[in-house]
Amino acid sequence: MSDIIRRDPRAEWIARNRLHPLHAAMQKSDTRWMGPNGLIRKNPHALAAGFVGPSGLKRIDRSGAEQGGGQKRSAPETAVRLPLHLVEQPSHLVAVVPDMVGGRLGSHDRDVFGLARQLAGATGAVLAVVFGQLREDAFDTAGADRLLILEGDAYDGYCPEQRLLALRAVESGFAPRHWLLPDSRSGGGELGRRLAASLGERPATRVWQMRDGFCSSRAGAGREDLVQPTPRLVLASAECAEPVSDTRHEARQVELPAPVISHLPRMEDLGAVAVDPSQIPLAEAEFILSGGNGITDWNLFHRAAAILGATEGASRVAVDDGHMPRARQVGATGTWVTARVYLAVGISGAIQHLQGIGACEKVIAVNLDPGCDMLKRADLAVVGDSAAILQALIERVAAHRQGGRRDAA
Amino acid sequence: MTDLHVVALVSVGAHPTSGRPRRAEQDARAVELGLRLAGEQLQVVHAGDVADEALRAYLGMGLPRLTVLEQPPRADALPALVEHLANSPAQLVLTGSQAETGEGSGMLPYLLAERLGWPLVVGLADIESVENGQALVLQALPRGQRRRLRVRLPFLASVDNGAPAARQSAFGPARRGQLQAQESAPAVDPLLSVATLQPARLRPKRLKVVSAGSAAERMRAATRKATGGGGQTLEGVSPQAAAEAIFNVLLDEGVLR
Ligand SMILES: Cc1cc2nc3c(=O)[nH]c(=O)nc-3n(C[C@H](O)[C@H](O)[C@H](O)COP(=O)(O)OP(=O)(O)OC[C@H]3O[C@@H](n4cnc5c(N)ncnc54)[C@H](O)[C@@H]3O)c2cc1C
Numbered sequence: 001m002s003d004i005i006r007r008d009p010r011a012e013w014i015a016r017n018r019l020h021p022l023h024a025a026m027q028k029s030d031t032r033w034m035g036p037n038g039l040i041r042k043n044p045h046a047l048a049a050g051f052v053g054p055s056g057l058k059r060i061d062r063s064g065a066e067q068g069g070g071q072k073r074s075a076p077e078t079a080v081r082l083p084l085h086l087v088e089q090p091s092h093l094v095a096v097v098p099d100m101v102g103g104r105l106g107s108h109d110r111d112v113f114g115l116a117r118q119l120a121g122a123t124g125a126v127l128a129v130v131f132g133q134l135r136e137d138a139f140d141t142a143g144a145d146r147l148l149i150l151e152g153d154a155y156d157g158y159c160p161e162q163r164l165l166a167l168r169a170v171e172s173g174f175a176p177r178h179w180l181l182p183d184s185r186s187g188g189g190e191l192g193r194r195l196a197a198s199l200g201e202r203p204a205t206r207v208w209q210m211r212d213g214f215c216s217s218r219a220g221a222g223r224e225d226l227v228q229p230t231p232r233l234v235l236a237s238a239e240c241a242e243p244v245s246d247t248r249h250e251a252r253q254v255e256l257p258a259p260v261i262s263h264l265p266r267m268e269d270l271g272a273v274a275v276d277p278s279q280i281p282l283a284e285a286e287f288i289l290s291g292g293n294g295i296t297d298w299n300l301f302h303r304a305a306a307i308l309g310a311t312e313g314a315s316r317v318a319v320d321d322g323h324m325p326r327a328r329q330v331g332a333t334g335t336w337v338t339a340r341v342y343l344a345v346g347i348s349g350a351i352q353h354l355q356g357i358g359a360c361e362k363v364i365a366v367n368l369d370p371g372c373d374m375l376k377r378a379d380l381a382v383v384g385d386s387a388a389i390l391q392a393l394i395e396r397v398a399a400h401r402q403g404g405r406r407d408a409a
Numbered sequence: 410m411t412d413l414h415v416v417a418l419v420s421v422g423a424h425p426t427s428g429r430p431r432r433a434e435q436d437a438r439a440v441e442l443g444l445r446l447a448g449e450q451l452q453v454v455h456a457g458d459v460a461d462e463a464l465r466a467y468l469g470m471g472l473p474r475l476t477v478l479e480q481p482p483r484a485d486a487l488p489a490l491v492e493h494l495a496n497s498p499a500q501l502v503l504t505g506s507q508a509e510t511g512e513g514s515g516m517l518p519y520l521l522a523e524r525l526g527w528p529l530v531v532g533l534a535d536i537e538s539v540e541n542g543q544a545l546v547l548q549a550l551p552r553g554q555r556r557r558l559r560v561r562l563p564f565l566a567s568v569d570n571g572a573p574a575a576r577q578s579a580f581g582p583a584r585r586g587q588l589q590a591q592e593s594a595p596a597v598d599p600l601l602s603v604a605t606l607q608p609a610r611l612r613p614k615r616l617k618v619v620s621a622g623s624a625a626e627r628m629r630a631a632t633r634k635a636t637g638g639g640g641q642t643l644e645g646v647s648p649q650a651a652a653e654a655i656f657n658v659l660l661d662e663g664v665l666r
Pocket residue numbers: 291292293294295296314315316317318329330331332333334335345346347348349350351352353356366367368369372384385386387
C-alpha cells in the first residue's frame with residue numbers, strides 16, 4: 001500500500017448527505033484543522049449545536065471540502081462503526097423474546113428483531129427478553145434498545161411454565177405495546193402460544209409480512225393467507241423482515257420491577273434421551289456418515305457409523321448396487337440433508353450429490369482421487385483409502401471412549 | 410393402561426397441493442397414538458359438520474364411532490370442545506399441532522389447556538407409561554432428538570410430525586363406522602369479521618445481500634464459487650494421522666457423544 005493521499009469521493013459524498021445511514025460515521029472527529037490556504041477551520045456541528053460564527057451568523061460549510069476526504073484511504077478498511085440509535089424516553093415498547101439456540105442469536109431471531117424495529121419506529125424502543133446464560137454480545141447490532149436478562153436455575157432446562165410466569169411479569173412491569181416471538185420449533189412457537197393463551201390475546205401466527213398496519217400470515221396447510229390488522233402478539237416466520245443492518249442500538253440493561261414468582265412445575269424435565277441415529281430421518285440428522293462407490297467393505301462402514309453415532313447416508317451408486325436402502329440416498333433424487341457435519345467416504349462428488357448437501361455446514365471427505373469434486377467442496381479433505389481410514393477412525397474413537405471411561409472411573 | 414380414558418380431537422384436513430378434503434396428517438397421528446394407548450376405547454371428537462365425508466377416513470383407521478359436535482361452517486370450535494371435555498371423564502386429550510384448513514394457528518390446544526386448567530405437552534412423540542396418575546412421555550425436538558417428561562394426569566398433548574405415522578385408512582371400516590352427531594351451541598369466530606382469507610401469495614425469496622463496503626468486495630462476493638470449500642487437504646499421510654485429523658474436527662463440532 002503506497003502512502004499517496006487519495007481523495008475518497010464516495011466518503012465525501014456520504015459525509016455531505018445527512019440522510020445516508022453512514023453519515024455520522026463519516027464525520028471528522030477533530031473540530032479544528034488547518035484549511036488549504038492556511039486558515040484555521042472549525043467544525044461547528046462538532047463544537048456546539050448552536051455555534052454562532054464571528055459575524056453573528058450560524059455557519060455550516062456544506063461544501064464537503066474538509067469532510068470525508070481528510071482521512072487517508074488504506075486498503076483494509078477498518079470496520080465502520082454504525083451510527084448509534086438512541087431512545088431516551090421511549091413512547092412505547094416492543095418486546096422480543098428470541099430463541100437463542102445454543103445461547104446465540106440465530107438468523108430467525110435477527111429477522112424478528114428487524115420486524116420489531118419496524119414496529120418501534122423512531123420513538124419506540126425494542127426490549128429484548130432473554131433467558132439464562134448469555135453467550136451473545138451482538139444485541140446492539142441486532143437492534144435491541146433495552147435488554148432484560150432473566151437468569152437463575154429456574155430457567156435451566158425445559159421449563160415453559162416458569163418462562164411464561166416471567167413473561168407475565170414483563171407484561172405487568174413494562175406493558176409492551178407489542179410482543180414478538182419467532183414462530184419456530186425451537187421454543188418461540190410454543191412460548192408465544194402459551195403467552196397468548198395466558199394473556200387472552202389472539203396472536204397472528206406464521207406471519208411472513210407486515211405492511212401498513214396489516215400483517216399476512218400463512219393459514220391452514222399453506223394454501224391460503226390470512227390478512228388482518230396487526231394484533232398485539234405476533235409470531236413471525238423466518239425471513240419475515242430484513243434484519244437491522246445500518247444502525248447500532250444501546251442494549252441498555254433493565255431490571256424487572258418486581259421479582260418473578262415461581263411455583264411448582266406440573267411438567268418435570270427428565271432430560272434428553274439417547275436416540276438411535278439410524279432411526280433419525282436423514283433430512284433431520286445432525287451428523288451423517290455417507291458412503292459411495294469407494295467403499296470396499298460395507299460391514300466396516302456400518303461398524304464405523306455405529307461407533308461414531310452417525311446417521312448413515314449413501315450416494316446413488318451405492319444404493320443402486322444394493323449396498324444401502326433407497327431411503328438412505330443423499331442428493332438431487334434422494335434426500336436433501338441439513339446435517340451440521342457430513343462425512344463423505346468414497347464419493348466422487350457428482351453435481352447431483354453435491355446439490356443434496358448444499359445446506360451442510362462442515363463437510364469432511366475421504367477419497368483416493370485428489371482431483372475429485374468432493375474433496376474440493378470439503379472443509380477437511382483427506383486423500384487415502386477408505387477402508388484403512390475407517391479402520392483407523394474406529395480405533396481412534398474406541399480409544400477415546402475407553403479413555404473417557406477410565407477418566408470417569 | 411387399559412382403563413385410561415383418552416380423547417383425540419380431529420379436524421378436516423386439506424391436501425397441500427390439490428386442496429381436496431382428507432384426514433389431517435397430524436390429527437391422524439394423534440388418533441394413531443390414541444389407538445395404541447386405548448384401543449377401541451378411544452373417543453374421537455370433531456366440532457363441525459356431521460355430513461363431512463372426510464371424517465370417514467378417521468373411522469377407516471379402525472374406530473367404531475366418532476362424535477361430532479355440530480357447528481355451522483367457520484364457527485369457533487373451542488367453546489363446544491371445552492364444554493364437551495369438561496363434562497367427560499377424559500384424562501388425556503390428544504390433538505394435532507396445527508389444522509390444515511381455516512386459520513391453522515395451532516392455538517386450539519393451548520386455549521383448551523388454559524380453559525381446562527390442564528398442563529400441555531407439545532410435540533408429543535410417544536407415551537412410555539402411565540402409572541399412579543403420572544405419565545412418562547417423550548417429546549420430539551428438532552433434529553430427531555427426544556426429551557423425557559413426567560406429567561400429572563389429566564393433561565393435554567399435541568403431536569406433530571415426530572409422532573409415529575398413522576396407519577392406513579381402510580374402506581370397509583370407514584363405511585361401517587358411525588358418525589354420531591351431538592347438539593352444541595353455535596359459536597361465531599370474531600376474527601373473520603376483520604380478517605380476510607385469500608389464496609397464498611408466493612413469498613419473495615430473500616436475495617443474498619452483501620453489505621460489504623467497497624464495490625470490489627461486493628464483486629468478489631458475487632462471483633465467488635458457491636461450493637468453494639477453501640478447506641484443508643491432507644495428502645500422503647498415514648491412515649492414523651488422517652483419522653486423528655477427522656476425529657479432531659468431529660470433537661470440535663461436538664457431534665461425538
Ligand atoms: C438424473 C440423475 C439424478 C441423480 N441423482 C443422484 C442423487 O440424488 N444422489 C447421488 O448420490 N447421485 C445421483 N446421481 C448419480 C451421480 O451422477 C453419480 O453417478 C453418483 O453420485 C456417483 O456416486 P459415487 O460417488 O458413489 O460413485 P463414483 O462416481 O464411482 O465415485 C467413487 C469414488 O470413490 C473413490 N474411491 C474408489 N475406491 C476408493 C477407496 N478404496 N478409498 C477411497 N476412495 C475410493 C473414487 O476415487 C471415486 O471418486 C444422479 C444421476 C442422474 C443422471
